[in-house]
Amino acid sequence: MNKNSANKTGNGGMVSSRKLFKRRAILMGGGIFASMLFVNPTDLLAQAEHSDGPRRINLSGRQRMLIQRAGKFVCLAYQNPDPAPLLAAAAETLALHQTAEAGLKDGDEELGLEPETNTSVLSALTRANNAFAPFGQTIRDAIERRRVEQEHLQAISDLNGPALTEMDAAVNLIERVYKSAELSEQMAMLINISGRQRMFNQRLVLLSCLTRSAAISGDARQELFRTMYRFSLSLNILNRVTPGALQGAKSQPIIERLNSVQVDWAALRERLSTDLRITEDGSVEQILHRNERAEELLTRMNEIVLLYEEAAE
Known part of the structure; x- marks a missing residue:
């Protein structure tokens, strides 16, 4: 990155801060459903002169989440009498x-x-983009029609897995490539795993929504439980590894947030498990309520990923 890029305009710090805030907003995945994610843009100033390896792991990992998120919004739009805001969120995603x-x-x-x-890495990203293309076209078709049909949900069910698999492979390769003396193996792993939690978060809502639409087989219920298990397992790994990978002031805010996430996740997991045990049907209000809780958890996970990234810079 150009070391002088932050001040290359004639407006000095004000323009610099706006640009850095925009970068942070993009990294956080801001927009319609993430307006609460304001973070002081000056926090990013120190990153300008360092390797972009941590950011690459973060952003490539976020692509996994966005795949699930786009499908989730389309599925929720199918369930909702007013699909327009949800389709707008899918377009933003x-x-x-x-x-x-x-x-x-x-x-x-x-x-x-x-x-x-x-x-x-370029080849892996190309494979991921190719796998995403038919999935993305399904999302665009629903947006352009301004309504969601059963065929869209079936395509989302069929295509999101291959798209996710290829993107996950690309992220794991990026993690391996960018490990170096400046980015330890532990920190690269922590950024990747914490970023993957965002994907699990959105995947849970997507799978929960699809099970209520009868668009996918009963195997999806087992996949939903497996995803809940993997979220819990990864959260335990983050809690166990972080104190040794980061010392003192850098680890404390992450550990505090992980503890908070643990509590919120336990509550959401119980609600999702209860929903599945009782019935495959659910009111629109119930589904949207589960999504709201997941969004709150996603906000906290975004903050944690950025803290890991910044600690690695």
Whole structure:
């Protein structure tokens, strides 16, 4: 990144702060359903002169979440008498995915990314983008029609898995490539795992929604329980590894947030488990309520990922 990029305009710190806030908002996945994620933009100033490896792991990992998030919004729109706001959120999610997709390959100053030069990473990103294409087209079709049909839900059910698998492979490769003396193996792993929690979060709501639409088989119920188990397992790993990977002041805010997430996750997990045991049906209000709780948890997980990234800079 250009070391002088923050001040290359004639407006000095004000423009710099706006640009850095925009970068932080993009990294947090801000917008219609994340307006509460304001963070002081000056927190990013120190990142400008360091390797973009931590950010690459964060942003590539966030792509996994955005795949599930886009599908989730379309499924919720199918359940809701007023689909317009949810389809607008799906469109915003696609735009975030497209911006990061281009930035991970070609670089993006606002995201703090240099152009990718590793041929293996570029190939993995291309495979991920190709796998995402039919899934993304399904989302766009629902948005353009301004309504969601059963065929959209079936396509989301069929296509989101392959898209997620290829993106996950790309993230894991990026983690391996960018581990170095400056980015320890533990920190690279922590950024990846904490970022993956965001995907699990959105996947839980997507699967819960799809089970109520009869768009997928009973195996999805087992996949939902497996995803809950994997979220719990990964949260335990983060709690166990963080104190040793980060010392003192850097670890404390992360540990505090992880403890808070543990409490919120236990409550959400119980609600989701109860919903599945009682019935596959559910009111629109119930589904949206579960989504609200998941969004609150996602906000906290976003904060944790950024803290890991900043600690690694």
